[in-house]
Amino acid sequence: MSYIDSNLVGNEEVLYRGKVTLLALIPWVIWGLILAMFTMGVGLLLIPLGYLSLRSNEAGITNKRLIAKAGLIKRDTVEIPIKKVSSLQIKQGIIGRICGYGSLVISDTGSAHAPIRFIKDPMRFRQRFFEAQEAAESA
Template sequence: MAYIDSNLINNESLLYRGKVTLWALLPWIVWGVIFAVVTAGAGLLLIPLGYMIIRSNEAGITDKRVIAKTGLIKRDTIEIGLSKVSSLQVKQSILGRILGYGSLTVCDVGTSRAPIKYIKNPMEFRRRFFELQEKNGMN
């Protein structure tokens, strides 16, 4: 079960789930192949490891908060109430723009910043968040 689904509180529902792009796996594949040549195939183990690490990233918007989790073994989470989010920044490299992925940075009214990497279509995530925030009169 996904972290977000297992941590919903009473009467909370998930409205939008940000998906992680598989393009983030590309560097793991490249390095895995390079190391496979050098290590007689052992470098290919980087590919499933990279897949598990990338798939361990989650981001979602519920009717009460923004939730994000990164990390496979070490876990970093951020959970900020919708009314406490002051901005949601999108960062995309040129390759990210071409391939449709980027990073989101969630900022609360204090100084906390939470980067969420490799989100597919981050502008859609941002749009959905601000639509929900406006619908609930929280902007």
């Protein structure tokens, strides 16, 4: 069960989930293969570690909150009521723009929180968030 699903309260429902792209695994594979040449295959352990690290990131929009979690062993979570989010920034490098992924930086009243990395189509996530925020304010 995902972190988002296990933390829903009352009649809260998930409106949109940000998916993590597997394209972000490419650097893990490249470095794993390079290190494998020099460490007698030990570098290949980076590949499943990278996969688990990427899969540990999740972000979702519910009808009440924006919920995000990052981290496999060390967990960073952000749970902000949808009406209290002041900005949702997107950070994309060149490769992220080409491959269609980026990081979300969520801010509430003046404080930025840790970025949620490797979210597929972050512009769509931001659009869905603002739609949900508008619906919550008009309700």
